[in-house]
Amino acid sequence: MKISTSDYALYNRMEAAAQEAVEQVLAARTEGCTCQMCREDMQCLLLNQLKPQYVPLLPGISKEPWTLEDLGAKARAEVMAAAEHAVFVVRHNPRHGHERAPMQNCTEAMVLGALGEVLTREKLALGREELSRLMAEVLNELPPRYTTSFKGDAFARTEELEAASVASILTAIYGALKRLEMIPGSA
Numbered sequence: 493m494k495i496s497t498s499d500y501a502l503y504n505r506m507e508a509a510a511q512e513a514v515e516q517v518l519a520a521r522t523e524g525c526t527c528q529m530c531r532e533d534m535q536c537l538l539l540n541q542l543k544p545q546y547v548p549l550l551p552g553i554s555k556e557p558w559t560l561e562d563l564g565a566k567a568r569a570e571v572m573a574a575a576e577h578a579v580f581v582v583r584h585n586p587r588h589g590h591e592r593a594p595m596q597n598c599t600e601a602m603v604l605g606a607l608g609e610v611l612t613r614e615k616l617a618l619g620r621e622e623l624s625r626l627m628a629e630v631l632n633e634l635p636p637r638y639t640t641s642f643k644g645d646a647f648a649r650t651e652e653l654e655a656a657s658v659a660s661i662l663t664a665i666y667g668a669l670k671r672l673e674m675i676p677g678s679a
C-alpha cells in the first residue's frame with residue numbers, strides 16, 4: 493500500500509510559533525539579511541530544535557495555530573533562545589542564492605515510505621481520519637528534519653539513513669498503531 497500526503501491531513505503547531513519567534517528576533521536584530529529564503533531557513537533550523545506538536549486536521553480538533561503565548565513562560569524562553577541561535581547561524585551562512593523547495597519536514601517522507609510497507613505487511617487499510625491520527629502520533633515521536641532543499645536532497649538523505657533511524661521509525665509506527673488500538677497490543 494502506498495500512502496501519499498493527500499491521504500491524510502495534519503499540522504505541526506510549532507510551525508506558527510517558530511515563525512513568530514523568528515520574526516521577533518529579526519525585529520530586534522535588524523543587521524543582516526531578512527529575505528524570505530533566509531527566514532524559512534531560520535524557521536527550519538529552529539523547528540529542528542523543537543519537539544513537534546503535530547495534530548490531525550479533523551472535525552472537532554482546533555485548527556488555531558499556536559502562538560508563543562500558548563507555550564507558557566519556560567517553553568517560550570527556550571524557543572526564543574533557540575530562535576536567536578537559528579538567526580545567528582543562518583546570517584553567518586546564508587543559502588538564499590540556491591534554488592529551493594517549499595519548507596518541509598523530511599521525516600514525514602521517510603515515515604510515509606515505512607508506513608506503506610507496514611500497512612501492507614499487517615494487511616491494514618486505514619481511512620483518512622485514522623491515517624491523520626496515526627501520522628501525527630508517529631511524527632511527534634521522531635526528530636523533525638525541516639529543510640528547504642529539493643527532493644533530491646531528501647532522497648539522498650533517506651538512502652544515507654542509518655539502520656538505527658529506520659529502526660526508530662518502525663518502532664514509532666508500531667508504537668503508535670498499538671496506542672491508537674489499530675492493531676492488537678500483543679504483537
Ligand SMILES: [Zn+2]
Pocket residue numbers: 525526527528529530531586588
Ligand atoms: Zn537572505
